[in-house]
Amino acid sequence: MIINGVEMRSPAVDDAAALTEVLIRNRAYMAPYDPWRPEEYYTEAAQRARIEGMLAEQEAGRLAAYLLVEPAGGAVIGAINLGNIVRGPLLSGGVGYWIDQDRQGRGLITAAVEQVCRTARDELGLHRVEAQTLVDNTASMRVLAKAGFTECGLAPRYLHINGAWRDHRLFQRVLHDDPPPAP
Secondary structure (H helix, E strand, C coil): CEEECEEECCCCHHHHHHHHHHHHHHHHHHHHCCCCCCHHHHHHHHHHHHHHHHHHHCCCCCCCCEEECCCCCEEEEEEEEEEEECCCCCCCCEEEECHHHCCCCCCCHHHHHHHHHHHHHCCCCCCCEEEEEECCCCHHHHHHHHHEEEEEEEEEEEEECEEEEEEEEEEEEEEECCCCCCC
């Protein structure tokens, strides 16, 4: 599908080189927001294995993964995942995303989050989508607010980011109030 002039699609193993390139280019920019990554993470082999793992999780119904790709040239410029998908009475998943530093401020991630929420509701039948941001990540909080998320809590020392356990703000978007399907 095309959102704001960019293709949003499932990853393929053939995307490993383009994904590696954008991750290397954005490494310093994303460091304050990401867990520590070993050097091996920034290799094509590691990204190929990561994509293979994502595709297996997708096949098992626990993940919906997407890359944001420039239609001309196929450059990967971001990613969005709906992970930790839980069925039963919870019917929930968690969204995570990133965008190339040079593509920020164009509404791409907001549009991608909105699309993932539509997919979560209409195709996966989820009740809610959750997200977490560092307490000082105002850009990500703006994305979530524009996409209809509301803040629902604070998680002290939630994730180990950039060398320390960091507090995160918790957000959710309730997609519908229909009962879960019968088992």
